[in-house]
Amino acid sequence: MSSVPASSEKRRSIRWSHYLQNVLLYLAVVVIFGPIFWLILTGFKESAAAYALPPQILFTPTLEQYAAAMSDFWAPFLHSVIIVGVSTVICLLLGVPAAFALSFYHANTNESIVFWFITTKALPQVAVLVPLFVIFRTLQLLDTVWVLIIVFVGMNTPIVVWMMYQFMKDLPREILEAAQVDGVKLSQMLLQIVIPLTRAGIASTAMLCVIFAWNEFLFSVSFTSIAWQPLSVEVAAQQTSRGQFWAELSAFTTLAIIVPVIVGWLTQKQLVRGLTSGAVK
Amino acid sequence: MVSGQAAQSSGQGKTQAAPTSRGRQRRMLLYPALVIVAIITQIPFVFTVYLSFLNWNLTRPDLGRTFTGLGNYVLELSTAEFWTILLQTLAITAMALAMCCLIGLGLALLLNRDFFAKGLIQTLLVTPFFIMPVVTGLIWKNELFSPNFGIITWMAGLIGFDGFNPMAQQPLIMVSTMVAWEWEPLFMLVLLAGLQAIPEEEREAAQLDGCNRFMVFRYIELPHLLPYYRMVILLGTIFILQVFGEIYVGTAGGPGTSSMNLQYLTYEEALVGTQVGLASAIGVITLILTLIVLTSLLRIMNAVVKEA
Secondary structure, three states, X not given: OOOHHHHHHHHHHHHHHHHHHHHHHHHHHHHHHHHHHHHHHHOOOOOOHHHOOOOOOOOOOOOHHHHHHHHHHHHHHHHHHHHHHHHHHHHHHHHHHHHHHHHHOOOOOHHHHHXXXXXXXXXXXXXXXXXXXXXXXXOOOOOOHHHHHHHHHHHHHHHHHHHHHHHHHOOOHHHHHXXXXXXXXXXXXXXXXXXXXXHHHHHHHHHHHHHXXXXXXXXXXXXXOOOOOOHHHHHHHHHHHOOOOHHHHHHHHHXXXXXXXXXXXXXXXXXXXXXXXXXXX | OHHHHHHHHHHHOOOOOOHHHHHHHHHHXXXXXXXXXXXXXXXXXXXXXXXXXEEOEOOOHHHOOEEOXXXXXXXXXXXXXXXXXXXXXXXXXXXXXXXXXXXXXXXXHHHOOXXXXXXXXXXXXXXXXXXXXXXXHHHHHHHHOOOOOOHHHHHHHHOOOOOOOHHHHXXXXXXXXXXXXXXXXXXXXXXXXXXXXXXXXXXXXXXXOOOOHHHHHHHHHHHXXXXXXXXXXXXXXXXXXXXXXXXXXXXXXXXXXOOOOHHHHHHHHHHHOOEHHHHHHHHHHHHHHHHHHHHHHHHHHHHHHHHO
């Protein structure tokens, strides 16, 4: 260790291991991101080129498939936007105040209430699928805008409570206590102090709700059919009806995943913070 | 009940303001979420238990609803097919979790360094987590493993595997790989957060003491990662036990029932067969299985974490 040649040799071996690890990482990117990349690429091919083997990497891109896919895209896309948007707003309206109450007030039961919210996520979807179907059928809510909004509120509010509880617990207590001594009302404290301070956390929580709701499939396919089916159900339907037109199906699928993928890219760092802080002890 | 006690004890805080009004304010903030989540998730489950005792076919109103006691449970639990599907549910979860744990760790270790375009590479690796399960099924079924034009099928043909059609031949493994592909990013991100939380001095001290890279991993990093593993395995198990969209599009549970899980079976009984009672019974069994799996996993992992 003391001699100079040994240490330079060691440095060289470190550099080689660095290169080797980079190569492994690039390979991992090819394997893991490759299928998505290829899907996007296929959407820009001519119908016949999509089936060509060996696969074509160089080709003249065309927007033909997107033009064809569009006709079936807008209606389910709008359904998804409305259902996911409204349900996420309701989740935040319910979950953020609840998380504030749980993180700010000193009460012995706070931890167990937060835990109860998490345990609702362990309840398998199929354990409530049948009664929800029967109830929605009786209330004639099946295949309306409300049915998935209601279901997604139940599904995502616990996530909002959990994540916002973690973010709010990290706030400096002094600020809140000072405000309390000054006699600031709770509603004002929430609106003027807590929410502005946890903006980034609220944004990433909202985005997580958007991703989960946008991608949900079991409830969506069970409770909607024609009038209000969201994109996830439409993708499954397209796979049956357009299965013969792989390029067109690829274009349609690419359109269907744009929103959650971009939202996910924006939120990945905050997401892990919200999920891990507090849960790891 | 629980919340009532909470409201009373909320006055014990450091606050000097009138405790009862504070308690009321707390309840007003907390109750809407509590009540609505309970109504949408918990109360239907009570209804599920009730329905599971009925013989009720939605498309045959002429048969009416009759009480059969444990009939639905006996009917399900006495078929070999049900037990096979139950084992398949566990197999998919176990295989997918194992792949996620290994690949997630490998990627986290590779990412926990400085290198060119780190942010971009991490972003690309995370992407499958944001993809719809139905799209994953579609990618596997068409793009990668289609017997006619799948890329991997074609590659397998190049190296001499003719008639390579794993979606039909090994559907369980295929479903597991789909699930692992989707959930690996979460494992990677959580484990990476764990690695980044290790103070650099600990690694340096170990290296000064003559530890090589493997020993640093074995004695410094791995023990530190165990709580992160515990958390992400629990989270992953909850979601992976409920896989549905991948199976629906990828294999439709087949061939036959060879890639069905309990989630898919319930869907089939409820929405395709309209057997309300039978589907409810499977739903209840699925919950019991989930609870058994989660509590035993938690017990094992707590023991491991404590020992480390």
